[in-house]
Amino acid sequence: MPKLDKAASLSGASGIGEHTRDPSLFRPSESEVNLYQLHVEDLLSLNPNAEEDPTVTDLDNKLLLRDLLDISPVLTEAASAIIDDSFTRCFKSNAPEPWNWNLYLAPLWCLGVIVRYCILFPIRVVLLTVGWIIFLGLFFPIHIALKGHDTVRKQLERGLVEFMCSVFVASWTGVVKYHGPRPSRRAKQVFVANHTSMIDFVILEQMTAFAVIMQKHGGWVGFLQTNVLESLGCIWFNRTESKDRLVVAQKLKRHVEDPDSNPLLVFPEGTCVNNEYTVMFKKGAFELDCTVCPIAIKYNKIFVDAFWNSKKQSFTMHLMRLMTSWAVVCDVWYLEPQTLNPGETPIEFAERVRDLIANRAGIKKVPWDGYLKYYRPSPKLTEKKQQNFAEAVIRRLRNDS
Amino acid sequence: MGNSSSLLTQYDLEDLQNHTNHLFSQREIVSLYERFCALDRTGKGFISADEFMGVPEFAVNPLCQRLLKMLEGLNFKEFIALLSAFSARATQQDKINFIFRVYDTDANGKVTASDILQVLRDLSGSFLSDKQRELVLNQALEQAGYTKDSALTTEDFSKVLGNLKMEVEVPVD
DSSP, X not given: OHHHHHHHHHHHHHOOOTTOOOGGGGSOXXXXXXXXXXXXXXXXXXXXXXXXXXXXXXXXXXXXXXXXXXXXXXHHHHHHHXXXXXXXXXXXXXXXXXXXXXXXXXXXXXXXXXXXXXXXXHHHHHHHHHHHHHHHHHHHHHHHHTTTOHXXXXXXXXXXXXHHHHHHHHHTTEEEEEESOOOOOOSSEXXXXXXXXXXXXXXXXXXXXXXXXXXXXXXXXXXXXXXXXXXXXXXXXXXXXXXXXXXXXXXXXXXXXXXXXXXXXXXXXXXXXXXXXXXXXXXXXXXXXXEEEEEEEEEETTTOOXXXXXXXXXXXXXXXXXXXXXXXXXXXXXXXXXXXXXXXXXXXXXXXXXXXXXXXXXXXXXXXXXXXXXXXXXXXHHHHHHHHHHHHHHHHHHHHO | OOSGXXXXXXXHHHHHHHHTTTOSOHHHHHHHHHHHHHHOTTOOSSOOHHHHHTSXXXXXXXXXXXXXXHHTTOOHHHXXXXXXXXXXXXXXXXXXXXXXXXXXXXXXXXXXXXXXXXXXXXXXXXXXOHHHHHHHHHHHHHHTTOOTTOEXXXXXXXXXXXXXXXXXXXXXX
16 A cells, blocks of 8 residues: 555654664655755746846745745644554554354354353363463472583473473464474574564474563563573563663673573564564664574464554453464464675664565564654654754855845 | 444534535545544543654654644544644645644734744754744745734735645545
8 A cells, every 4th residue: 555655754754763874864854855945946046137126036035934934844744643653553453353243143253252262261271270280390390409400400491391382372272384494502593583472482482492582571471581481591671771771782692602592582673563564673683793593473363363462451361362262373484594794784684684574474664663662752853853944944044145 | 442433423424524524535534533543542532642742753743742732632523623624625725724723822813923933943943043043034024024023814824825735645444
């Protein structure tokens, strides 16, 4: 749809996050171009006898007041953002259309609801509980008893985590198709994937015991993070701490250099996106001086929308929704490992990998920083626009006098 | 808010169309309603300033604070009435009136040099001094046949601004 692209390019000129050095940030805004063009037109129409010709000066002068009063380009940009913007679109839950609007379809749908809630859901809860009991019953004893025998302990723990994740996937009747060669355990490599929900981690983890870098949560998820996932070598970060990025970058570097550590999984978008778009990748995972193995994940919304809208529901509610649907269908593609090309910056590298992932998964790219979900854009972006306007006015003054 | 177009009946749509002088088609109104409900995350019936500022493209606009004062707290009917100036079917007078409203913050029907200076301040920020802005504006006003004490009306705006292109396409699916 051409309209979507148009909105993206308007915002593209002005909305890119501070850690990208995309040259299109310095493309002039419409208001600057407007003033500029009028200025050029005037220079062309100016003749040496302008003073004697009142109509020319009249037009010229009226134009000056017009330039100052005409805020229509700026207003158009603002209205365009209000009516539709590419950032909000990334986080819109696109629920499947309801189809139960018929005399014979409605009872079928009701039957479906009964089956899902009263038959499938209890079975899944039982399955999950049994799985948890087995897992916790084996994990903690092994963790404590085999304290000295680290290699064996870690192997067993990895196996247990993979088992637990398979139980989780089974509890939502996950139909996952894996394409491509399975990840191998090697030093100096990091895996990156697009992010839709925390279940991305579970789906990938059931195949390979990754060490993942995640936002630290509270509640039962936090408990699991501290007591179980840390043994895998997982790293925690806190979005709200500004110094955090440096500390995390150091931890990442240390992890990939250790040949015994589990392969590292990073979600460079930094936040959950609705699986129709990708936001900009943060460059942290691409500056570690190692091979980057991209993984593309695409969910089929046929039975349920797997996007976790963290502002709308807690993770527990999200899991409940998955467990009361028929199935979670998705495709996982393990793509060809990439290395930094000579002369390529980490940001360009990140964009190149994002291209690969977006193309494979069939999702669109937007030039926005995912953290804008939590923070306002930097005032520097507004200041750039103000600066352009001011410079155009000064230039005009200088040439007029 | 789920499938929100089912919440607007044909009566609602016709009422809304009348309110906006038929500047939006029914499909556009449905689309705008979905957008309104998406921005109004807590379902209050109006969009708060915070929710508008959650749109990064809007938040980086130099005039966003002015527009916020016009837009926040409006219900859907008032919201689309305000935005109707950006429809392709809107007249030049509609667009002039909208721009006039942006300048005329005290809504007294007159735009003075100080009103214009305030908008210029929003547009140029700290990159021009107050003195420079006054200088440019006074020069422009004098050359256009006004004085720095003139109070401009919508007619003056029409005369100065002439033909405007100010339209936004509402995406319909």
